Amino acid sequence: QFQTTKPSRAKRQDRVKVSVVGVPTMENYKSIFATIAIFLVIQFEVFALSQETTTVSSRRQWLFAQPKRLLKCATALATAELFAPRTCLADDPGPTGRFVTKAQAEYTNSITASRDTNVSPKEAYDSIMRYIPRNQNWGSKKVKALDVGAGAGLSTSYLYDQLGYKDIDAVDWSGDAWRSNVLSTPPSVRFYELDDDTFYSMIKNQRNQQHSNDGEQPEITNEVKYQVICYNFAVNPSKAVRVAKEFLSDDGFLFAPINDRAEYWYKQTYYVLNSEGQILQKSGADVGAWSVQFQPDVTSPTCTGIWCGDINGFNQKRAK
Numbered sequence: 001q002f003q004t005t006k007p008s009r010a011k012r013q014d015r016v017k018v019s020v021v022g023v024p025t026m027e028n029y030k031s032i033f034a035t036i037a038i039f040l041v042i043q044f045e046v047f048a049l050s051q052e053t054t055t056v057s058s059r060r061q062w063l064f065a066q067p068k069r070l071l072k073c074a075t076a077l078a079t080a081e082l083f084a085p086r087t088c089l090a091d092d093p094g095p096t097g098r099f100v101t102k103a104q105a106e107y108t109n110s111i112t113a114s115r116d117t118n119v120s121p122k123e124a125y126d127s128i129m130r131y132i133p134r135n136q137n138w139g140s141k142k143v144k145a146l147d148v149g150a151g152a153g154l155s156t157s158y159l160y161d162q163l164g165y166k167d168i169d170a171v172d173w174s175g176d177a178w179r180s181n182v183l184s185t186p187p188s189v190r191f192y193e194l195d196d197d198t199f200y201s202m203i204k205n206q207r208n209q210q211h212s213n214d215g216e217q218p219e220i221t222n223e224v225k226y227q228v229i230c231y232n233f234a235v236n237p238s239k240a241v242r243v244a245k246e247f248l249s250d251d252g253f254l255f256a257p258i259n260d261r262a263e264y265w266y267k268q269t270y271y272v273l274n275s276e277g278q279i280l281q282k283s284g285a286d287v288g289a290w291s292v293q294f295q296p297d298v299t300s301p302t303c304t305g306i307w308c309g310d311i312n313g314f315n316q317k318r319a320k
Contacts (some may be wrong), residue, residue: 042159099160100184103152103177108290113152117177120154120232123290124257128158130226131272131281132255135164143167144225146247148196149232149295151182160189165228171199173298197299200247204306231256234268236292241277265296265304270274 055170100266103113105122113119113254135143138192147156150170159165168189177192185191203224227249231240234257244254252275257268270283286292296304 004149005163007234021190031150076100085149097186098184099153099157099182099186099189101153101157101182103154103157103181105154107288115173116174117151117172118295119152120294121290123287123292124232124294125154127270127283127287128155128230128255129162131270131283132159132163132230135227136320138164138288140166143227144169145228145230146226147171148199148230148307150175150191151232155230156180156182156189157234157270159230160186165211169199171196173198195242195299196297200243203247209232227252227254229254229256232294233298234259234296235258236262236297238262238274239300240271244273244277250275253280257292263300263302265302266293268294270301 083280103111103119105111106124107122110118110121137143137231145159145165145168147159147168147170148154148184150172153170156168156170159168165187166186170178170189170191171194172191173193173195175191176190178193181189194202207223224247228248229243229248229252231254237258240254240256248254254271254273256273257269258271259265260267260269267285269285270281270287271279272281274280283292
């Protein structure tokens, strides 16, 4: 199913909301407590100052007392800063427009991000850095990336912050990990709570809507093509080739952990494919101390195990 070649030189749905506005949270209470604490300290210090100016006979003694007073005020301000809320909605670009996730990875170990999602071992993200080149037009929104199986947003963070892909569609059938971990997104990063097959169908429908109804096939002006497609779950070889041919730009590439043989979900190897479905690069059987194995593709009818649709709720959700 693969052809080997040398490397060449070569309408979105509403974003998923991640928080309920108007419901007090623990962060709100911490902020209120910190504000009250500062107010009380300032009032106490003003009272003490008014007493000392009339009872302290020496101006020098009064000046010597100020460092302790300033230290107490500084401590109160530091406490307020410590307890002040730092979390913002994932729909909120924040003051810097950065993409922020609190998800972290560990070498050789996966970490549970939600009932449906694991954060992959750190070796997976090292592989993203190794096999996906930096955006040569750093920050250009003309270069689109697709993060499939975005989970808790850590792979999205690598694409955005480390590799310079600022225009990203992030896709995952379950949004629980994204909502729990992603703290801030710029407008150019869009999250779709969809499985990849449904997402691709949505793109195809948008393409078809641009065709005329009189049988002619005019040029598609807004055809969605990606410079980078990054998969974060195991896929069959045939699917990887099909997606690369249909959704990559001419000089784009797809990076994915692909089953060592079709329908076998217990061992994968990293591949980089071009827009013709040809192999550009391939990892070894292991990445560092980690034997590459990912959660399986939930859309596959041969998917087996606890991460598959009959057990994790995917089939029930898709049926709605």
